[in-house]
Amino acid sequence: MKDYVNIGNLQIASNLYEFINLKALPESGVSSDCFWRDFESLITDLSPENQSLLAKREDIQKKVDTWHKENQKVEDSASYQAFLQGIGYLEPEVKDFNVSTQNVDDEVVTQSGPQLVVPADNARYALNAANARWGSLYDSLYGTDVINNEGGAEPGGSYNPLRGEKVIAYAKDFLDQVAPLENYSHKEAIKYTIINKGLSVTLNNGTVVGLLEPTKFEGYQGFPEEPSAILLQNNGLHVEIQIDRNHPIGQTDDAGVKDLLMESATTTIMDCEDSVAAVDAEDKVLLYGNLLGLMKGELSTSFEKNGTTVTRTLNEDRVYSSSSGEDITLRGRSLMFMRNVGHLMTTDAILDKDNQEIPEGIMDGVITSLIAKHDVIKNSQQKNSTKGSIYIVKPKMHGSEEVAFANTLFNRIEDMLGLARYTIKIGVMDEERRTTLNLKNCIHEVKERIAFINTGFLDRTGDEIHTSMEAGPMIRKKDMKGSNWLRSYETSNVTIGLETGLQGHAQIGKGMWAMPELMNAMMEQKGSQLEAGANTAWVPSPTAATLHVLHYHHIDVHSVQNKLVQQPQDFRANILEIPLANNSEWSPSDIQNEIENNAQGILGYVVRWIDFGIGCSKVPDINNIGLMEDRATLRISSQHLANWIHHGIVTKEQVLDAMKNMAKIVDKQNAGDTEYRPMSVDYENSIAFQAACELVFKGAEQPSGYTEPILHRRRAEAKAKDLVYNDKN
Ligand SMILES: CC(=O)SCCNC(=O)CCNC(=O)[C@H](O)C(C)(C)COP(=O)(O)OP(=O)(O)OC[C@H]1O[C@@H](n2cnc3c(N)ncnc32)[C@H](O)[C@@H]1OP(=O)(O)O
Ligand SMILES: O=CC(=O)O
Ligand SMILES: [Mg+2]
Helix, strand or coil: CCCEEEECCEEEEHHHHHHHHHHHCCCCCCCHHHHHHHHHHHHHHHHHHHHHHHHHHHHHHHHHHHHHHCCCCCCCHHHHHHHHHHCCCCCCCCCCCCCCCCCCCHHHHCCCCCEEEEECCCHHHHHHHHHHHEEEHHHHHHCCCCCCCCCCCCCCCCCCHHHHHHHHHHHHHHHHHHCCECCCCHHHEEEEEEECCEEEEEECCCCEECECCHHHEEEEEEECCEEEEEEEEECCEEEEEEECCCCCCHHHCCCCEEEEEEECCCEEEEECCCCECCCCHHHHHHHHHHHHHHHHCCCEEEEEECCEEEEEECCCCEEEEECCCCEEEECCCCEEEEECCCCCCEEEEEECCCCCEEEHHHHHHHHHHHHHHHHHCCCCCCCCCCCCCEEEEECCCCHHHHHHHHHHHHHHHHHHHCCCCCCEEEEEECCCHHHHHCHHHHHHHCCCCEEEEECCHHHHHHHHHHHCHHHCCECCHHHHHHCHHHHHHHHHHHHHHHHCCCCCCCEEEECCCCCCCCHHHHHHHCHHHHHCCCCEEEECCHHHHHHHHHHHHHCCHHHHHHHHCCCCCCCHHHHCCCCECCHHHCCHHHHHHHHHHHHHHHHHHHHHHHHHCECCEEEECCCCCEEEECHHHHHHHHHHHHHHHHCCCCCHHHHHHHHHHHHHHHHHHCCCCCCCCCCCCCHHHCHHHHHHHHHHHCHHHCHHHCCHHHHHHHHHHHHHCCCCCCCCC
């Protein structure tokens, strides 16, 4: 029996009520009476529209299913498009316009840089992410496969100087590329000093040189004749050469350089959506509490690491002397966005006048804005937005009406919290097919508050499969990335972003690097997102941010965008190309490999979600490569299996066998964890195993193929039976 407080006609879970009244409202300038009164009327006014938008999604999906079942030919693109127009799936396009978002921070409009995403329920990771504005290049290289192991350079228990040499060579090559010396290499430097307001570098042959472009030197720390840090700037991003001749690495370097500190994650998404498992008021209070701590600058957490207790708090800003002696202050923390949930789910944390759960997206919008108001009204020592803006990322919206609804919600929230109109900025995830196809209209609905668009290609792939579930069997999961619809979607997103004037107002972002351990591959591939016109792209970890930022040093995204803006094109027909397979190409072992790979990923992720409440995990795939799995990747795998079962590529029995076999493998992978409950001991009674099966066998009937309804219900069931562990931090 849940414990509720009655206020007006609302019933509010008492832990949430306490959090709001005792922690979030004080000093916000909003009284408890007004807050709950206005919240109730907002719920009363907006819940029906939320519901009817979802009903419209269902209605459209049914019509699409029927059209395919009646064996209409998708190859006949004109009649397919006409059908989609007829049911309101394809919207008539609005006239040309430009967005006008104001008061957007430099990290969004002038700097291009990596965007880190982090589950906001994990205070240790969330603080680490906020602090990932700056990261050590030496550590990021040393600890990853960007540096190869050849010639005895394996990373071991203790420092391997052979590996260290490769790291230093890589880093100095980088310096030579982005802040070269006149005619020489940073490798030849033996001393950095500040002379006549400029950087002066003494070389091992006695020559003294400066930077080829002297304006790249911005400032220093320490004394001009013996600086401890040299601040350089390239493409709007900073690099600090750190010097300490007493440091173990500095001692080995002729110039005393111990590291390059990189400005890394310029922005970070504090995620309350697909990377968290939040199913009730208790979970939501943990999330909101962390966000409040971040927005007020007070969040702190202690944990054991390498045998010592570490206490982590938000970093201070970084201060340097400019060449002319004034202070330069650079932000020590990433600019934080908060990702709310979408329009689909409801929550029993608050019940309305009819005793019904309220839309969770409405609750997230109101409470995360209240939390961020503390930053806007300067209740925090460490500001997030210097422009007084609140950044909310809104995922999984279908088409422009749903975006318009988010705008209405944000208007109402601004009114109830006493915030100026358009204080709340919106990041629109372009990750559902109906949004991709109507992106211009979607942007139009929020043209005064849009701060980013982002191609969430993982959810988008899940929706691609679900929308056309009845059209036929899909190509293999690994082939999706190369398919025409996906390439066209990525290009179209940038084209429309540029066409609607996002430059100078909002980010054009690209998706996640989902292989956190394959950093060398990331370095080879992820620069292409910038070449395609994105001025930010998602990374899964601070290390990835520190490495990915090198791409922004090498590629000037402003010029890339300026070239692309000249080439508008309509990609709709290509986006509508459904990735149907020619299944005669598959051997039985291809098919087995596909189902086992999907099954392993699903089980490895779901068991941690259900039993531990962990919403983002690194899960080995069938080739033993650790993949970042979240609800979006789960959506793809479960929809893919559902699609193949639906079209008879595999039988349900075959998939169930694979699930059982893979459960044994996942159990083995987790054998070292004493709190882990094996699924294969009792398949029938393992809630995690049953949840995974349900996601697949009932996948075709899930709304938009989403995974959250089943995950939430199953986690709540496990919680009610007291079969869960709390291992979030
Ligand atoms: C489709 C989408 O919606 S994508 C968006 C959702 N995805 C995400 O948010 C990805 C976030 N990333 C993560 O959660 C993690 O990096 C995972 C789950 C992929 C891997 O986590 P782990 O296995 O714990 O990573 P690993 O052991 O290599 O590293 C742990 C260290 O890295 C840090 N770390 C890892 N990821 C992050 C992150 N995203 N932000 C901040 N710190 C991080 C941890 O704080 C920890 O360092 P610490 O000991 O100093 O605290
Ligand atoms: O949210 C991101 C995605 O790829 O989905
Ligand atoms: Mg997504």
